[in-house]
Amino acid sequence: MNILFLAQRVPYPPNRGDKISTWRICERFSRDHNLTIVAFAHDQGDLDAAQVLNDEKGIRTIAIPHNERSKKMRALPLLLTTKALTLGVFSSKELQAQVDGLLPEMDFAYAFSSSMGAFLTGKSTPWVMHFAELDSDKWRQYADKHGFPMSMVYRREWKTLRTFERKIAAETVTNVFCTPLEEVIFQREIPGCPSTVMRNGVALDHYEPRPDAAEEAHCVFIGVMDYFPNIDGCVWFVNEILPLVQKEVPYARFTIVGSKPTPEVEALGQREGVKVTGFVDDPREYLQKAAVSVAPLRVARGIQNKVLEALAMGLPTVGTTSATQGVEGTPGQDFIVADEAEAFAKEVIGLLRDPGAARALGDRGRKFVEATYDWERCLAPLDGMLDQVRSIQMNGPG
Numbered sequence: 001m002n003i004l005f006l007a008q009r010v011p012y013p014p015n016r017g018d019k020i021s022t023w024r025i026c027e028r029f030s031r032d033h034n035l036t037i038v039a040f041a042h043d044q045g046d047l048d049a050a051q052v053l054n055d056e057k058g059i060r061t062i063a064i065p066h067n068e069r070s071k072k073m074r075a076l077p078l079l080l081t082t083k084a085l086t087l088g089v090f091s092s093k094e095l096q097a098q099v100d101g102l103l104p105e106m107d108f109a110y111a112f113s114s115s116m117g118a119f120l121t122g123k124s125t126p127w128v129m130h131f132a133e134l135d136s137d138k139w140r141q142y143a144d145k146h147g148f149p150m151s152m153v154y155r156r157e158w159k160t161l162r163t164f165e166r167k168i169a170a171e172t173v174t175n176v177f178c179t180p181l182e183e184v185i186f187q188r189e190i191p192g193c194p195s196t197v198m199r200n201g202v203a204l205d206h207y208e209p210r211p212d213a214a215e216e217a218h219c220v221f222i223g224v225m226d227y228f229p230n231i232d233g234c235v236w237f238v239n240e241i242l243p244l245v246q247k248e249v250p251y252a253r254f255t256i257v258g259s260k261p262t263p264e265v266e267a268l269g270q271r272e273g274v275k276v277t278g279f280v281d282d283p284r285e286y287l288q289k290a291a292v293s294v295a296p297l298r299v300a301r302g303i304q305n306k307v308l309e310a311l312a313m314g315l316p317t318v319g320t321t322s323a324t325q326g327v328e329g330t331p332g333q334d335f336i337v338a339d340e341a342e343a344f345a346k347e348v349i350g351l352l353r354d355p356g357a358a359r360a361l362g363d364r365g366r367k368f369v370e371a372t373y374d375w376e377r378c379l380a381p382l383d384g385m386l387d388q389v390r391s392i393q394m395n396g397p398g
Helices: 017-032 044-055 068-080 085-089 093-105 135-145 150-169 180-189 228-248 263-268 284-289 305-312 341-353 355-372 381-395
Strands: 002-007 034-041 060-065 108-112 127-130 175-177 195-197 218-222 253-257 274-278 292-295 317-319
Touching (some): 002 017, 002 093, 017 034, 017 108, 017 305, 017 381, 034 044, 034 093, 044 060, 060 093, 085 150, 135 150, 135 180, 175 180, 180 195, 195 381, 218 284, 218 305, 228 341, 253 284, 292 305, 292 341, 305 317, 305 355, 317 341, 317 355, 341 355
Parallel strands (some): 002 034, 034 060, 108 127, 127 175, 175 195, 218 253, 218 292, 253 274, 292 317
16 A cells, blocks of 8 residues: 655654654554655754665655744734644645645555644545644643733634644544543544544663662653743742752752753753753663653643653653543552642652652553553554555445
């Protein structure tokens, strides 16, 4: 089967959340099918990665340069219209031309994120819409966390993007979500459209426990640090939670690991016991050194790869409801959930003071992801999608 895959970012190497998911899907498709990837390249690294996919992985990849800052500025006039800003930021005549030229030779197309679905709307080729996050609902959460005027902008984005999501959801073979919670929200807001849950997985052979390497009272957070939910979570942890922890465990320290830290995040590194690393080649080195993984996200949807990776490393993990709601484990057994600063600090303190309990929690977390989040098992729904496409090709829609 000839498959076209569209992504907001070149899906390689798998070194950040969206690339982890897109690469795993692409790798699975490429085993038995002829896969073509069309994606935006946000920097030279993406262009280089596209070359690797072409030359070393044997996957035809077309990368379209994308200057997100410039595109955001050029999308601002859309505020005077009913069109979502997201669709302006990720619009591209060049990418659309590539899609239009490729579709006649394709049996099936797969769009990862609603902005990429815009390039397939109205086409006759069967296609799947993968809502990496339920984007419109993410903007609703942003609106709730910001004051005027940004709250107004985010609320507008929520409503305009939801209108667009309703349109494309009705055109697809199915609409994919990585958690049952997102599927429930989708079916409530956009009823009557087909949907599928396909969980994110974790590379169990890559993230292996190293409990003997853990450093005493060392807390770690992993994530791209120009992303608002990660920034907000780390600022909250450093300002309101870490001081409570350090009051009881004075030598406790916190490392923020991730690329592109904003000035606000860099400033956190000036605080007592806080380190901001910026980009690192292998985040596992910091997970191995951690006594506790924290996920203090107050805005989140989907499965947080950072939580799965920490659990796979056998790390005792404390997260908010927002950070863990997509992970279908049992709070208190596989990880710990706390939403208020005092409660979050209390749980971290308890784990730092009781290494035995921390080790037991980490062991249970590892067993949980082994049983639930192996990538091969998680991606099994792809086979059903391809069967649906074959049925459409043989019998026609419906």
